[in-house]
Amino acid sequence: MKICLFDPGLENNSGTPSANLGDLIIQEAVDREIKSLFGDFELIRIATHTFPDQKHIDIARKSPLILVGGTNLLHWRMKEYRQWAILLKQKIQINRAVLFGVGWRKYEELSPDFYTKISLKAVLSNRLFHSVRDNYTRTQLQNAGIKNVINTGCPTMWPIKDIKSHEIPQEKAGNVLIMFTDYSKEPDLDKKLLELALSKYKKIFIWPQGRGDLDYICSLLSVTGLSAILLNNNAINNITNLISDTNFSVIILEHSIDAFKNFLISQVQFDYIGTRLHGGIKCLLSKKRSLIIAIDNRAKEIGRETRLPTVSRSDLDYMSKWIDGPSTTNITLDINPINTWKSQFKQFIN
Numbered sequence: 001m002k003i004c005l006f007d008p009g010l011e012n013n014s015g016t017p018s019a020n021l022g023d024l025i026i027q028e029a030v031d032r033e034i035k036s037l038f039g040d041f042e043l044i045r046i047a048t049h050t051f052p053d054q055k056h057i058d059i060a061r062k063s064p065l066i067l068v069g070g071t072n073l074l075h076w077r078m079k080e081y082r083q084w085a086i087l088l089k090q091k092i093q094i095n096r097a098v099l100f101g102v103g104w105r106k107y108e109e110l111s112p113d114f115y116t117k118i119s120l121k122a123v124l125s126n127r128l129f130h131s132v133r134d135n136y137t138r139t140q141l142q143n144a145g146i147k148n149v150i151n152t153g154c155p156t157m158w159p160i161k162d163i164k165s166h167e168i169p170q171e172k173a174g175n176v177l178i179m180f181t182d183y184s185k186e187p188d189l190d191k192k193l194l195e196l197a198l199s200k201y202k203k204i205f206i207w208p209q210g211r212g213d214l215d216y217i218c219s220l221l222s223v224t225g226l227s228a229i230l231l232n233n234n235a236i237n238n239i240t241n242l243i244s245d246t247n248f249s250v251i252i253l254e255h256s257i258d259a260f261k262n263f264l265i266s267q268v269q270f271d272y273i274g275t276r277l278h279g280g281i282k283c284l285l286s287k288k289r290s291l292i293i294a295i296d297n298r299a300k301e302i303g304r305e306t307r308l309p310t311v312s313r314s315d316l317d318y319m320s321k322w323i324d325g326p327s328t329t330n331i332t333l334d335i336n337p338i339n340t341w342k343s344q345f346k347q348f349i350n
Helices: 021-038 054-062 088-094 114-123 135-143 155-162 187-200 213-224 233-243 257-264 277-285 297-306 316-324 335-348
Strands: 002-007 042-047 065-069 098-102 130-132 149-151 175-179 203-206 228-231 250-253 270-274 290-294 310-312
Touching: 002 021, 002 054, 021 065, 021 098, 021 155, 021 257, 021 277, 021 335, 042 054, 054 088, 088 114, 098 155, 130 135, 135 149, 135 297, 149 335, 155 277, 175 187, 175 277, 187 203, 187 213, 187 316, 213 250, 228 233, 233 250, 233 257, 250 257, 257 277, 270 277, 270 316, 277 290, 277 297, 290 297, 290 316, 297 310, 310 316
Parallel strands: 002 042, 002 065, 065 098, 098 130, 130 149, 175 203, 175 270, 203 250, 228 250, 270 290, 290 310
Antiparallel strands: none
16 A cells, blocks of 8 residues: 655655654654554655655655644644645645644644635545644644544654553652753753752753754853763763763763664663653653653643643742652553544555
């Protein structure tokens, strides 16, 4: 079977991976579920970050199934904010795309505008259910006239149903992994988070998930005066020796998905505290005690609906109490909407 996937994990249609490594975490989850659903299939990827050529649209039109991989692609003014880079005339040609764990860009006071309503009705299937990651996105789509929508939660979280609460530590680890967000800078609060972490943990690790995170991290460290080293992915095997080195307080991991994955499976015991949602979810799936700092609608909505551990960015008192613990992770994930969304694809399976 041939499946066309509009893939947020691609920077362009030459196959370059997205520089926002959170997109690769989403891509991994989408790929996992597609493989689980369809088994033997041919997957054709089209980037969401760059406009497709007509040849890509023709390929999509010839595919029996067109999926749109989950990320915050939707917005009330989609002509102005093109999170999904695609023209209206191309949307009209596609006509039957199915959303897979997609979210709304941010909280908005206004309902979707006329262009957004027309373009969504043009590109999306009116027959199959669309999967969105929270009720806010579901409501916004319904306001745009798209009624066939199911809140399945984010597909990055679906495997958490197999993790028992007691498998995630309740007590503070010796070290901490922090993530910051380059497009949502709060230097004063982020500086205070670093200072809090320094007072509570032996070593601070930082992973730059986004394309501009490393520059922001370096600017924060320059004003805090904390000593740091940048750890190449090849050196992660020696990471346990670096923890006892008192010459520096902070270890910055390489900006690569492999560096993050290798750190997760290393012998380092750590908690996660940070503004990056998908990096935090990946830590939870690796059974790490985690606290997501909610800086936008994504973490707030998912936290409200699933009990994903979240905290307001300014609530440093809560962060301090959470660090000292104990804390229990009790995420609730409703699998019924997930199964409903999946079951509709039986017609495509040979």
